[in-house]
Amino acid sequence: MLETYLKERRKGKDILLMTHIVAGYPDWDACSDMVAAMVDAGVDLMELQIPFSEPIADGPVILKANQEALERGVTVARCLEFGREMARRHDIPFLYMTYYNILLRRGVAAFVHEMADAGIRGAIVPDLPPEEGEEYLSAMAENGCDPIFIFSPTTSDERLRYLSSVASGFVYCVARKGVTGMDTRFSDELGAYLGRCRRATDLPLALGFGVKDKTDVDFLTGKADIAVIGTQTLRLVEEQGVAAVGDFIRGLR
């Protein structure tokens, strides 16, 4: 399971890195190259986002990537093939990130079975709170995949413990209110929030939303187990192309 992998890996590194791409954006070749460059630069695990037409938790950059991918004809079927190919080719864990309707339409059990069969280790579904996720949770458990749940600064201590009781693999802590891609203040307040998360669970903690450079990653070292780089790599690729990805990741820690 992911938890064991992450805890082992943490023994050798002060902080782990998780990166994110939107499958099919800007195109399939660029995606393959990005994943290869990220793995080569030492990324510890990756999220592959399957585009959805209503990505309600995402800010402008990822929203636009979702829309452009769909406009260019990216299908869920093709994303799943891509996931299978990446998991076969690279020796790090991959997760799917997508919205619940994508699972529901394919059949939740069928989707989960297919992802497990492809070697994908877990999923992040931001619009599926555990209360609505009975079928998902049992399918994930049956197939040995980790359902990654989200902690937020507005979550009460009681609910953090509840979420921890259904989560496995690790927990994704969102750094602040708002959607992806906005600035985050890496402040004492964020440190205190991570402390609250730490007390609520023994699972590794990932922190995402607004992590963009080495300063941010340094701030998180010692407070979280995994730093999540999302929007920033997309911005980089849009401004400087795929070739800039490797150096950027290597410069983060």
Add this chain to the structure above:
Amino acid sequence: MNKKGYFADFGGAFLPEILVATFDELTAAYESAKADPAFWQEYENLMSSYSCRPTPLTLAENLTRHFGGARIYVKREDLNHTGAHKANNVMGQGLLVKRMGKKRVIAETGAGQHGVATATMAARFGFDCTIYMGEVDVERQRPNVFWMEQLGAEVVPVKDGTRILKDAINEAFRDWVSNMDNTHYVLGTACGPHPFPEMVAWFQSIIGREARAQVLEREGKLPRRIYACVGGGSNAMGIFGGFMDDPVELVGVEAGGRGLDTGAHASRLCSDDAAIGVAQGYKTYFLQNAEGQMQETHSIAAGLDYVGVSPILSHLREEGRARFTAATDREVVAAMRLTIRKEGLIPALESAHAFVQAFKDAPDMSPEDCLIINQSGRGDKDIFTVADAFEDPGWREFIIRKAEQYQT
């Protein structure tokens, strides 16, 4: 957070974690208001002094004679302040916002009626106000954009996705996840995560309560059928709510657009193009493709041009408690013209959908029976669209002349 807000298998609350606490707070405020008879009294007082409640039930004698069947009554939600039933929900939520102590309201709007109602409520109660509106709708409902801005609201045109109502809802949610501490999202229809469908239907139930009492007083018996247009479903739930336990047929009319077989429509409950899904925080029938991506919709009426529909109506459909049909753009324009000429009533393009189906059914019904059409709003806002549909030469010349004046 509990698993609440289900109507059989429809509804729920598919929330990103950051909003769970906000919805818990809203649900608590709604439940305490609902349990407090003084709240409903305050609401009715407000609606009778600031808006025109109770709205009249008008017997459409000329239309009745024209069709020669059931007696046709029209419930006049167009006479609400701001010109549509939207005010019922907005003023109710406004009172809740006061109770919650928030200072800013945001809303999505399609036809602009919900946006105008929200901007009006914000002006009256002293709240800051931001309205999200798809770029396509900003163009086709320009008079309402003007009034929202005069009322002090900021109108943000939404350029993402299909640039209509659903995209405006997404943007409003994106605002809310950043600003929930001081902001309430006044959702405009009986959709979205719990408690919105139930809460909006509760505020709108004032329509059905009045209509039932009014028709009994006038006719001494219940109507055979009730007709309402269905966008998200709030005016339909509002009037249906008064007759739920009665032997009355409930008829919801969706946007048939260019025809159900063209794909260019917004019929979720009476076409084969929709399937059960989850988006915008709730589970219902959505117009979506085989992989779960939402489809583009079309209607001449911006307020009906939406991919999803109230989970409560999806449930009524599954149970067979309500019947759903569609009216095409062309039929809608003809029904609107007839209603204007025969009765001196100007229904909104949205409302005119309900008139279409009532006109189809009325001749086959007995003159002993009556039916009620919910005129959810007035058509003034549609002047540009309707003038084009009627191909009115005088209006066209006027606009050209006016444009020339602005250019010099």
